[in-house]
Amino acid sequence: xxxxTQIPAALSVPEGENLVLNCSFTDSAIYNLQWFRQxxxxxxxxxxxxxxxxxxxxxxxxxxSLDKSSGRSTLYIAASQPGDSAxxxxxxxxxxxxxxxxxxxxxxxxxx
Amino acid sequence: xxxxxxxxxxxxxxxxxxxxxxxxxxxxxxNMFWYRQxxxxxxxxxxxxxxxxxxxxxxxxxxxxxxxxKKERFSLILESASTNQTSMYLxxxxxxxxxxxxxxxxxxxxxxxx
Numbered sequence: 001x002x003x004x005t006q007i008p009a010a011l012s013v014p015e016g017e018n019l020v021l022n023c024s025f026t027d028s029a030i031y032n033l034q035w036f037r038q039x040x041x042x043x044x045x046x047x048x049x050x051x052x053x054x055x056x057x058x059x060x061x062x063x064x065s066l067d068k069s070s071g072r073s074t075l076y077i078a079a080s081q082p083g084d085s086a087x088x089x090x091x092x093x094x095x096x097x098x099x100x101x102x103x104x105x106x107x108x109x110x111x112x
Numbered sequence: 113x114x115x116x117x118x119x120x121x122x123x124x125x126x127x128x129x130x131x132x133x134x135x136x137x138x139x140x141x142x143n144m145f146w147y148r149q150x151x152x153x154x155x156x157x158x159x160x161x162x163x164x165x166x167x168x169x170x171x172x173x174x175x176x177x178x179x180x181x182k183k184e185r186f187s188l189i190l191e192s193a194s195t196n197q198t199s200m201y202l203x204x205x206x207x208x209x210x211x212x213x214x215x216x217x218x219x220x221x222x223x224x225x226x
Contacts, residue, residue, distance in 0.1 A: 041200075042220060049214050097210075
């Protein structure tokens with residue numbers, strides 16, 4: 001059964017720093033991997049989706065990479081801002097129409 | 113934009129009450145999901161549905177049931193609410209077509225059972 005892990009559980013950085021959030025998964029036979037953002041008390045917002053055939057996806061200051069062979073994905077945030085403070089979750093889908101398996105998230109605080 | 117609407121943001125119910133959580137999506141998505149989210153436990157899948165009148169158990173279906181009579185609506189039912197069902201409930205939907213599987217979430221329903 002797929003397991004998704006995100007370490008660390010919490011991270012605090014000064015404003016302007018570039019940072020990397022980590023996501024690892026146990027079964028490399030994934031269909032896609034998605035990154036989400038969650039603000040306190042709110043639902044999840046999709047940030048990026050990487051198909052299994054892709055190595056990375058970019059949206060603005062965000063870049064997500066996927067390395068299936070090592071079972072890892074990273075979310076790179078450039079020039080962090082206080083507004084980036086939130087919990088970031090990754091989730092894998094293991095075949096074309098199965099439910100996502102979520103990590104527990106990394107809570108990011110960007111300090112002004 | 114795809115919209116997933118959960119009918120109640122906050123609910124307070126008594127132990128033993130029957131509770132309905134409603135979720136409606138407006139993008140003709142085939143797949144719909146109910147999760148609960150608790151501190152330290154992350155998101156856990158309760159039930160999901162791939163089409164009208166279809167339902168599948170997730171990881172923690174005990175104490176819950178679901179209904180999907182129309183494609184756009186997926187309801188979560190707590191037959192007899194208990195205090196351990198106090199949680200944030202999240203509904204989500206996505207298309208069933210391959211390659212376009214972005215999952216869209218509602219704003220969540222915070223349920224407190226007293």
